[in-house]
Amino acid sequence: MAEPRHQIRLRVNGAAYDVDVPARRLLSDVLRHDLELTGTHVGCEHGVCGACTVLLDGDPVRSCLTLAVSVDGQEITTVEGLTGADGELGPVQQAFKDCHGLQCGFCTPGFLTTITAGLRDNPEPTRDEAREMIGGNLCRCTGYQNIVSAVLRAAELSRPEGGTP
């Protein structure tokens, strides 16, 4: 017997997508395979590494620990949605570039989405708060020092022009 499929609508980075999926399809797989948004990376696929983190109605969640059917009708932001309208880098992306916050780049999409939401909730983090913010994301290259610096740099870039804390 063919596996039943479910018609769902996801709003991803501002665009609506209608997809037809089996209930067991993970959100990470819908993004990557059905929508071909391969910016979201899948590392451990059981919620440990954080590479697959996306924003669900603005809050970071693990897309590998989320069934796509379960978030039918909701708003999703992936790393592709963090760039500006003209394709210029968003503040967190720019900060990672400025601070050399990535090496191989595999984990980076999860960091970028997590930090984007983290700075929205806490626009002026201390270095310790920056560490706490990225506590759920693993990076095997950098040793995190430059990622923490990038969080603080992104906070700086996100301030209104010329603004100081």
Added chain:
Amino acid sequence: MKPAPFEYVRPRTVQEAVDALTEHADAKVLAGGQSLIPLLSMRLASPATLVDLNRIEELAYVRTDHAGVRIGALARHAQVQRDDAAASRQPLLRRALALVAHPTIRNRGTTVGSIAHADPAAEMPAVLALLGGTVTARSTGGERDIAAADFFVGPLESALRPDELATEAWVPALPSRSGVAIRELSRRHGDYALVGVAAMITLQGDGLTAGGATVASARAAYFSIGDTPVVLDLTDAAEPGDWTAAAERATAAVEPESDIHASADYRRHLVGVLTRQALAAAHDEAKLSGTHRLWAQHVPDNSEDAGDHG
């Protein structure tokens, strides 16, 4: 690393959910899924049916009144943690939730789901056990409240019947002249603890006469130390200022096992260390709350701020 096929049901009301659990044999309930989906993906579990609670908005509540905090089955950890009324009525909730995995997991995972999952290494089952909370279970046959002491049956095993839905967890308010604390040690921040303890101390006596306030009750609940949360009454061994006897009592009472994360001996050692720390912190807080009671009785009790934050 993909779940096996299952039938998917997405009820919109509690009634529809319990009907689905009655109709479908071998059904599992999906709330936040932060424990269940890895089990599905690794095919350690392959239920025939998944009943998804994520559209039952009537269950996404945190309600606080003078008696305690009621947490609906769809309240995310982050929602409970943010709730100021809940944190002031029972401070252990927010403190324990800060130790549950990482913020990203807490955005999706639910507190009732964590309790119903009954992982003996998890914080919230131990919190429920320490505080003497209850779980409300609903089925087509009706509703019952299950005391924490009866709820945790074994590792990942609760007293819920297959046709029952845990709709709510309730934790009592912090009694007057009491303090709570939670301590754990994990290999990495956000991991399951090698050993953890949640403790509560209640004082008696006026604190002004000779001898001062004495300990009326000292209890501790341990996680990652057995098949279920282990609750110990350490009142007899409680000596404010020197918690050695209480720590020794706890160390003697637990029966930890060795695994790849820690040896039994090391776990036993940690029980002693963490018991001392948690009791001292809970006692400090209880003393402050005593001062508050004696010297600031005019400060109004804010028990009227019961609010529905769902």
